[in-house]
Amino acid sequence: MSDSKLLGLGVGAVGLYILYPTICEWFSEMNSLSLLTNRKVEDEIEDYERHTTGLVNAGNFCYINSDIQALASLPATFGYLTKFGYLCPADGAAMAPVSSSLFYFVRELHRPVTKKRTISPEPLITAIEQTYKSRMSRRQHDAHELLHLLLETLQKEFVALTQKSRSNHDLEAVLDFPYEGTLVDEIICGNCHTHTEKASKYLILSVAVPSQSKTTLADLLKENTQPEYINDYACITCRVRNVMASENPRFKELQEQLADATLPLPADLEEQLPKMYSPVFKTQRFDSEPQILCIHLSRSIYTGSFAARNSCKVEFPLELSLPGKKARYRLYAMIRHSGTHQTGHYECSRRKNTGFWRKINWSSLFESTSTSGEVEASEEPQEPGPEESTNTDLPFPHKSKPSTSLSTEPVTAAQQPSSAPREEPARPRKQSSKQWWAISDNEVRETTSRAVQSLQSGAYLLFYQRV
């Protein structure tokens, strides 16, 4: 939870443990699920549903690992990055290293595995370091601070793509940046009764947790929209009226300029106006809603030079709406912090959502590189290999698909070409009663939504997606 900068001179060698499986290997493993002959399909599915991929912690990387697991858990991240990849020029991975490395993790973390598997977060670290031409410090950092950096970088890569593709008129209609929402501050002056509105964008909705034993997220969000009385607001209208009524000769020139409607307002008007404060009512309201709503429960308490962690229990729902808005959101991931303000550990709980991920026909996304059928089927999931180059082409989807037909829905089995390598199990799948993963770096276990919701005093980052 430290405020130190993420990027800077880091020290110490990091033992890398990178797995960079090819797409072919993945197809081989997917095929192997249906090729097993000595076990019932239900048993295979149960195995498949009982394991997922964790991330190596080669230092103090739990904050990176948790952010990766949470972002990759969101179907809308997959939908956005898939479209992004289609619309990206051939040098997409070089132009958008963070987007493409995040796509790599979306793919790898949802790869069907039947036993423990671990990969390295290094491709994302490398992408960030390449982008900012700086080495990330290997010390402990704040998962919220990194999340903000990641989302800002994704947004920069999105803007770069839209600027590069101005000739593509369909681009804006096809591709929305899913992580940005808008808040509007509404201010009514108690003196002049002027009503002003000011919009501000957010990538993460930061909510201050109160110093009390427990509260609910719904109450915290509602409090954000309650009218707030401020008695020292510098209302421009009041200040202009004050100057216009003044008989002080030093305002003569400004008065003439303001009185002449044909003249533009001085660029430094605010500086020229004498200080004056008015009482106002300020109300904040939610305006445009992001497709992915990241909520930060701010738990820092500052008393003088001392910073502490606020362990207030915050009850958070599996589904929510923002106050005054209709859209429904569903919780897909939660990052929990345990420890003190200065040090501690991050863990991510994420929804399994296997119904969604299993329907994706990854072969159609990567058809240019698919050589399935030439690869020997293997039952063994891939274990981390020795250090390999991270300069391998990062796996953005194949570009030949028509961009206008893209949707955030996965390509389903029914839409697969007849040559698709996947086969759906013939019998209904047995579902585990535990529909969430609890992930602490490379340690993964199944858990329930109720158990996730019980982690109220450590809940730190919540990831909701519009239903």
Ligand SMILES: [Zn+2]
């Ligand atoms: Zn006023």
